[in-house]
Amino acid sequence: MLLPGTDMQISFLKDLVTQRDPVSSYSFLNYLHDRGRLSAFINLSTFTPSRHEFHDYLSWAAGRVTVPVSYGTSVERISWNGDHYEVTTSSSRGQEILRARSVVLGTGIRPHLPEGVETSARVFHNHQLISHLAQVPSLDHRTFVVVGAGQSAAEVVKHLYDTYPEAQIHNSFRGFGYTPSDSTPFANQIFDPEAVDGHYTAPAELKRELLVKHRLTNYSAVDEDLINELYQHCYDEQVAGIRRLHVHKVTRAEITGQTDDHVTVQISDLADRDTRNVTADAVIYATGFRPSSPCDLLDSTVDVTGAFVDGLSVVDRDYRLHLPRETNQVGGIYLNGNVEHSHGLTSSLLSNVAIRAQDILTSITDNPVTTKENNHV
DSSP: OOOTTOBOSSOTTSSSSTTTOTTOTTSHHHHHHHHTOHHHHHHHOOSOOBHHHHHHHHHHHHHTOOSOOOTTOEEEEEEEOSSSEEEEEEETTEEEEEEESEEEEOOOEEEOOOTTOOOOSSEEEGGGHHHHHHTOSOOTTOEEEEEOOSHHHHHHHHHHHHHOTTOEEEEEOSSSSOOBOOOOHHHHGGGSHHHHHHHHTSOHHHHHHHHHHTGGGTSSOBOHHHHHHHHHHHHHHHHHTOOOEEEEOSEEEEEEEEOSSOEEEEEEETTSSOEEEEEESEEEEOOOEEEOOGGGTBOTTSOOTTTEETTEEOBOTTSBBOOOHHHHTTOEEEESSOOHHHHOGGGGSGGGHHHHHHHHHHHHHHSTTOOSSOOOO
């Protein structure tokens, strides 16, 4: 989330190119030089720029890309036509069909809401927090409810607490407290490029064990400094005798009513020892994301026999979907993300984007039928 005062959680050296080509003109350091801020950034003595600055870096890099890029375009479907793929797209310009021997899918992730939750002007996921808050019809009750306990939830709580100084902020989650993220050097080695090889070749049971064991490096965990800041707020309120931040641990939150004026939320102790109703102006669900399946785009002409087992993609080390031999001989479909089960925690993260892109590009260009013409993004 691009919230004021938020920083990146990884080093700027894990930018789009540096781990693959440290002298590339697309690096974050060259961006700083181009913007005239290199010396000023060095004076900060930090590896983690603000998210707003890194967002500007990504926009700067995108502006330097010379191959055709179609922004604001949706992919309707991908078809197989004997010796090539056909990608049907739609945009304000109408429908277009692109033909390619290789297709790289970066379908990303989708916001996840608990079962039964329906969004509205007062009930929404945190992924577009600022724009959604601006559209809340009224804030007469000066009360917000945040559901979730990960980094995003804690950041939403902090943002609401700082932005609405007269508001009551309620945070409901099932655990006993916020869990600190593991950002120690040894644990962070799981994000090294070399770790992908180790994970890919590991037995299936070990892969599952590693994903569970190191989950706190990336999921449902909060930076320790932010945890301490929120606890400090709670303590300061006890001293002052004025309470604004309500942390409801070991609870569930359920919307029991909604009008044009407010949302009624029932916050219940999971042991059924206590229940309270909160009248809120808005309920924000910081309940994570789920991966999008590439199957949503592949139509019936693409033979996916053997490409998916128990709902998970079967992917080669070079991120190529394991399609029948006659299809892969002339190109392939590559998954840029959503292969955590086979390639490890770093498979969809910025941490390894430079090396991942190189692996995919090398596989495509090493294919003798691939030409350099007509590349399109």
